[in-house]
Amino acid sequence: MAKDRLSGITTEFKRALSEIIRLEIDDPRVSEMASVTHVDLSKDLKYAKAYISVYDTEKKKKSTIETLTHAEHFIKNEIGRRIRIRRLPQIKFILDGSIEYSNKISEILKKV
Numbered sequence: 001m002a003k004d005r006l007s008g009i010t011t012e013f014k015r016a017l018s019e020i021i022r023l024e025i026d027d028p029r030v031s032e033m034a035s036v037t038h039v040d041l042s043k044d045l046k047y048a049k050a051y052i053s054v055y056d057t058e059k060k061k062k063s064t065i066e067t068l069t070h071a072e073h074f075i076k077n078e079i080g081r082r083i084r085i086r087r088l089p090q091i092k093f094i095l096d097g098s099i100e101y102s103n104k105i106s107e108i109l110k111k112v
Contacts, residue, residue: 006041009085014039016082017050017091020075021068029063031056037096041089048089051096061095068093 018036033055040049052068054061068075069092076088 002043006043009045009083010039010041012083013041013048013079013089014050016079017075019082020078021052024078025068025071025075027067027071029067031060031064034064037098045085045087045089048091049094050091051094051098053096053099055099065093065095 014036017039021030021034021036031054035053036050037053038051040051042048050068052065054064056064072091072093075091080088
């Protein structure tokens with residue numbers, strides 16, 4: 001039962017975070033090609049790791065993560081408006097390189 005609840009909250013958290021990044025953050029330092037690939041919430045809902053994939057230059061990837069980290073308070077407030085949970089977790093934004101890695105592997109396989 002607890003896993004189902006945490007899974008549901010994680011899904012809603014990811015959806016809300018994706019909407020906020022896509023629609024609410026109007027900052028040129030955030031890449032338009034940024035998307036939330038995965039969210040890990042701790043069992044006590046104190047901490048969240050948000051994996052962000054950015055399909056852009058290295059400079060833009062770095063600025064996107066830095067800007068999101070700087071805007072954490074705003075993002076937490078917006079998430080609080082969208083989903084009802086008792087405690088809003090501290091969010092750590094992590095650059096997710098899995099898409100680039102899979103593209104690299106695909107290119108290698110095509111060459112073989």
